[in-house]
Amino acid sequence: MTKIIKGGTVVTADRTYKADVFIQHDKIVAVGPDLNHDADHVIDATGCYVMPGGIDPHTHMEMPFMGTHSTDDFDSGTAAALAGGTTMTVDFCLPAPNQGLIDALQQWYQKAGKARTDYSFHMAITWWDKQVFDEMPKVVEQGINTFKHFMAYKGSLMVNDDEMFASFSRCAEIGAMPLVHAENGDVVAFLQQKLLAEGNNGPEAHGFSRPPEVEGEAANRAIMIADQAGVPLYVVHVSCEQTHEAIRRARQKGMRVFGEPLIQHLLLDENEYLNDDWDYAARRVMSPPFRSKDHQNSLWAGLAAGSLQVVATDHCAFTTEQKRMGLGDFTKIPNGTGGIEERLPLLWTYGVRTGRLTMNEFVAATSTNIAKILNIYPRKGAIVEGADADIIIWDPEATKTITAGSQKSAIDYTVFEGMPVHGLPRMTLSRGRVAYEEGEVKADTGDGRFVERPANPPVAKALSTWKELTAPRRVERAGIPAGV
Ligand SMILES: NC(=O)NCCC(=O)O
Ligand SMILES: [Zn+2]
Numbered sequence: 001m002t003k004i005i006k007g008g009t010v011v012t013a014d015r016t017y018k019a020d021v022f023i024q025h026d027k028i029v030a031v032g033p034d035l036n037h038d039a040d041h042v043i044d045a046t047g048c049y050v051m052p053g054g055i056d057p058h059t060h061m062e063m064p065f066m067g068t069h070s071t072d073d074f075d076s077g078t079a080a081a082l083a084g085g086t087t088m089t090v091d092f093c094l095p096a097p098n099q100g101l102i103d104a105l106q107q108w109y110q111k112a113g114k115a116r117t118d119y120s121f122h123m124a125i126t127w128w129d130k131q132v133f134d135e136m137p138k139v140v141e142q143g144i145n146t147f148k149h150f151m152a153y154k155g156s157l158m159v160n161d162d163e164m165f166a167s168f169s170r171c172a173e174i175g176a177m178p179l180v181h182a183e184n185g186d187v188v189a190f191l192q193q194k195l196l197a198e199g200n201n202g203p204e205a206h207g208f209s210r211p212p213e214v215e216g217e218a219a220n221r222a223i224m225i226a227d228q229a230g231v232p233l234y235v236v237h238v239s240c241e242q243t244h245e246a247i248r249r250a251r252q253k254g255m256r257v258f259g260e261p262l263i264q265h266l267l268l269d270e271n272e273y274l275n276d277d278w279d280y281a282a283r284r285v286m287s288p289p290f291r292s293k294d295h296q297n298s299l300w301a302g303l304a305a306g307s308l309q310v311v312a313t314d315h316c317a318f319t320t321e322q323k324r325m326g327l328g329d330f331t332k333i334p335n336g337t338g339g340i341e342e343r344l345p346l347l348w349t350y351g352v353r354t355g356r357l358t359m360n361e362f363v364a365a366t367s368t369n370i371a372k373i374l375n376i377y378p379r380k381g382a383i384v385e386g387a388d389a390d391i392i393i394w395d396p397e398a399t400k401t402i403t404a405g406s407q408k409s410a411i412d413y414t415v416f417e418g419m420p421v422h423g424l425p426r427m428t429l430s431r432g433r434v435a436y437e438e439g440e441v442k443a444d445t446g447d448g449r450f451v452e453r454p455a456n457p458p459v460a461k462a463l464s465t466w467k468e469l470t471a472p473r474r475v476e477r478a479g480i481p482a483g484v
């Protein structure tokens, strides 16, 4: 099976140029101007950009959380992904208390059997003892090189500093990278109880209970712990200047820290929680919460400056009925919002079309940077010979208004309802197959494949080399033997 994409403009993280793309089976085998290869299918990309498929490194499909499960599973969630130009998702495997990592992984492989996109997992460290320590290298052997730590959700997913330091140190030993959800869970728990006691029980109190300082403190703490453990760090859902500042400062000091804003935090602000309609506000409850416009400006600036690298979604979609579990007590509203179908069109419309990002920065933030961080580049995140043929044919002139009625997600609303977008995928190819075209998802349930991610990405190797070189060393003194 061969295909040729003709007449388009290839946009990658570092170049924009007129070129055709020739695909054989699941791989790109040639990229260049006016290719005259014979192909079984010709795809006309005149007037379109040809870009690497999006990679969303932060999703929660069918996530067991807060007494329920997120409603988009790997089937509906990855259908939505393809419709929005995303060809790979990375979900979080969450072991239950005392459950082994490998055991939990079997459950996630089973759930992900329904995926229509390629996928991988981050393994969450939700508790700590020798079994977890022993199983971490086995997880890495299975092609998972990232471990997630929740510094919030006290009493469920949260880990303490000692557990985090032990796990980060283990990551350093096995060439893996820790991720953190950075919020001070103890302070959040205190503020939640205080607000409830004062009669603040509506969804707006969710925002009051998680101020930016709570996030910035935790991010800074995780960064310093990672530095002591000698390991790179990836901070998920960076929502505010305080966290961005901590990341920026660390990077300026040479620390290997990455930051991931979400499309929701870039575009939706804290006023959403003040809406008169309880359902409207509750649907937007996620952690960290939406912030002020100043924080949004900081995140956009970080993407342009390179201090923040990746735009994700944290797609974790609950229905209105599920959100109503928190009527009368905001702490029981399942935390999470959707965005996997809208991420690329929104970032294009409000990033590229406004001049806040270049097209190349758009590709970097939605695909290439995370492919490098996750050590799957250039198999993913690139339009080059030998890469997987995960490609978007992007029509920069296509428009629509986002509405729940036409989304692929299984929930009954979208937090982006009514927002116009200008720039949409006309076609999405996943490993050379047409997976989405003109409104229709063509990939079947189960077409996705697990993508193995090898340990020791270049940044981890460089950092461990440097840490070894600069490690404290005993000064040898004449006449004083070691151990005295
Ligand atoms: N973000 C959120 O509110 N829900 C999903 C779980 C998490 O990432 O914290
Ligand atoms: Zn989180």
Ligand SMILES: [Zn+2]
Residues within 6 Å of the ligand: 058, 059, 060, 314, 316
């Ligand atoms: Zn998340």
